[in-house]
Amino acid sequence: MKNIFVLSTLCCILLFAFTEPNSNFSSHKGNTGNDSLELKRGEKLFTSNCSLCHSINNSKLIGPTLFEIEKKHERVWLINYIKNDEKFSKIDKTAHKKREQSSFVDHQNFEEFLSDNEISLILKYIKSKSE
Numbered sequence: 001m002k003n004i005f006v007l008s009t010l011c012c013i014l015l016f017a018f019t020e021p022n023s024n025f026s027s028h029k030g031n032t033g034n035d036s037l038e039l040k041r042g043e044k045l046f047t048s049n050c051s052l053c054h055s056i057n058n059s060k061l062i063g064p065t066l067f068e069i070e071k072k073h074e075r076v077w078l079i080n081y082i083k084n085d086e087k088f089s090k091i092d093k094t095a096h097k098k099r100e101q102s103s104f105v106d107h108q109n110f111e112e113f114l115s116d117n118e119i120s121l122i123l124k125y126i127k128s129k130s131e
């Protein structure tokens with residue numbers, strides 16, 4: 001089952017990578033082209049990897065809302081947690097506690113499919129939606 005999820009996630013990422021429109025650089029006033037491109041990429045990564053379980057509008061889905069998540073945790077903490085919460089909880093008390101309190105099995109482990117940079121883009125997108 002996990003393999004199917006991994007495969008379909010990868011397919012989604014590939015699909016999005018090939019359908020990315022390149023023509024919107026200057027259409028967002030007040031933003032540099034790079035910023036809006038990064039937010040778009042962050043949005044796509046969020047939609048294909050996280051939105052099944054997380055909202056950004058304060059409602060709870062399978063997981064807690066990620067609204068204003070960067071007010072709760074530092075970015076480095078978040079990246080480590082998202083990559084591999086089980087490994088991280090061995091060296092971080094907060095992560096350890098969070099896992100103990102959770103009735104959920106294990107958090108999806110993104111270490112193998114998302115780079116630090118891609119997770120940062122997701123967090124940047126979440127932040128832009130939390131303002």
Ligand code: HEC
Nearest residue numbers: 049050052053062063064078082098102104106107108110
């Ligand atoms: C299959 C469901 C599922 C998916 C997919 C998922 N999460 Fe989660 N997430 C959870 C659950 C359940 C929790 C709460 C329990 C825990 O931390 O294990 C959680 C917790 C978190 C937390 C800690 C929240 C807090 O309030 O401290 C962060 C941050 C997070 N997830 C980010 C992400 C990101 C980013 C993605 C996508 C890359 C993602 N999650 C994908 C289910 C999911």
